[in-house]
Amino acid sequence: MKKSPVDHWQIVTLGDYLDRGPSSKQVVDRLISLTSTHGLIALKGNHDVWLSDFIERPELFSAWEPWGAAATLLSYGVDTASAPGPSQHAALAAELGQVIPPEHIDFLKNLPSYHLCGDYLFVHAGLRPGIALRDQSEADLIGIRQEFLRHDGQFEKFVIHGHTPVVEPDVRSNRINIDTGAYATHRLTCLVLEGTSRRFLYSGPDASSERRAAHRRRAGKLAPDPRISLDCT
Numbered sequence: 195m196k197k198s199p200v201d202h203w204q205i206v207t208l209g210d211y212l213d214r215g216p217s218s219k220q221v222v223d224r225l226i227s228l229t230s231t232h233g234l235i236a237l238k239g240n241h242d243v244w245l246s247d248f249i250e251r252p253e254l255f256s257a258w259e260p261w262g263a264a265a266t267l268l269s270y271g272v273d274t275a276s277a278p279g280p281s282q283h284a285a286l287a288a289e290l291g292q293v294i295p296p297e298h299i300d301f302l303k304n305l306p307s308y309h310l311c312g313d314y315l316f317v318h319a320g321l322r323p324g325i326a327l328r329d330q331s332e333a334d335l336i337g338i339r340q341e342f343l344r345h346d347g348q349f350e351k352f353v354i355h356g357h358t359p360v361v362e363p364d365v366r367s368n369r370i371n372i373d374t375g376a377y378a379t380h381r382l383t384c385l386v387l388e389g390t391s392r393r394f395l396y397s398g399p400d401a402s403s404e405r406r407a408a409h410r411r412r413a414g415k416l417a418p419d420p421r422i423s424l425d426c427t
Contacts, residue, residue: 200388204233204235204311205228205232205233205234205235206234206235206236206237206309206311206316206354207225207234207235207236207237208237208239208316208317208318208354208355208356208357208372208373209236209237209238209239209240209241209242209305209318209336209356209357210239210240210241210242210318210356210357211225211236211239211241211242212241212242212244212245212262212266212302213241213244213258213261213262213263213265213266214241214262214376214377215262215265215377216265216268216269217269218265218266218269218270219266219269219270219298220269222298222301222302225301226297226298226301229301235306235309235316236301236305237305237306237307237308237309237316237317237318238302238305238306238307238318238332238335238336239318239319239336239356239357240318240319240336240337240357241261241262242302242305242336243302243336244258244261244263245266245290245294245302246299246302246303248263248287248290249287249290249291249294249299250287252283252284252286252287253280253283255280255283255286255287256280256283259274267286267290270290270293270294271293272286272289272290272293274286307332307335307336308327308330308335310351311424312422312424313351313352313422313424314351314352314353314354314387314422314424315327315349315350315351315352315353315354316354316355317335317353317354317355318335318336318355318356318357319334319335319336319337319338319339319342319355319356319357319358320334320335320338320339320342320343320353320355320357320369321334321335321338321342321349321353322334322338322341322342323341323342323345323347323349326350327350327351336357337357338357339357339358342355343358343371345368346366346367346368347368348367348368349368349369352368352369352370352422353368353369353370354369354370354372354385355369355370355371355372355373356371356372356373357371357373358371358373359373359374359375359378360373360374360375361374362374363383363385363394370385370392372384372385372394374396376398379398379399380398380399381396381397381398381399382396382397382398383395383396384396384397387424388424389424390422390424
């Protein structure tokens with residue numbers, strides 16, 4: 195922001211704030227704070243529904259566990275080591291329900307599934323081709339993969355998404371995938387949109403000459419497109 199000051203800016207995050215590390219609670223705290231102080235728009239990812247679903251339906255733990263449930267619960271002070279079997283999952287859910295801040299549940303349950311701004315649509319996973327945006331299911335918006343990724347036709351809007359990790363941002367004629375698997379690679383990718391221009395920012399191990407060269411190649415794919423505008427008015 196200091197290098198490129200603008201009159202109005204908006205941060206949109208694409209979901210999956212839980213399960214991918216030891217600090218899920220702290221991440222949610224930060225998101226809630228940024229929503230209040232900076233008008234952050236935090237979208238819903240498939241990982242973000244599992245926590246509140248588990249509190250209401252403890253039998254879901256077995257499906258959630260392989261994806262990082264233990265680390266998420268431990269960030270809230272709930273140790274799953276004391277409840278290794280299905281018969282103890284209800285006790286885990288009850289304990290979590292007692293210690294999790296109510297504002298965390300409210301925040302996670304009320305995350306929007308997508309955000310529109312000008313000619314752009316921001317969403318966690320994608321869209322089902324051939325279905326109008328108003329008729330898309332939440333399950334697809336936060337969970338679709340191949341049917342969306344293989345579609346090379348145009349959608350109602352140009353789609354910015356994550357959900358499916360890629361080595362480098364995937365720039366297509368109808369979408370850009372910016373999920374570079376930060377939980378595993380420690381490389382978080384940000385797409386900066388300003389008017390008709392687009393560029394990437396990165397955090398993590400991108401300082402090598404190879405990374406800088408790759409960055410230049412990707413930047414070349416992001417030439418301004420006058421057909422696609424960020425005008426949200």
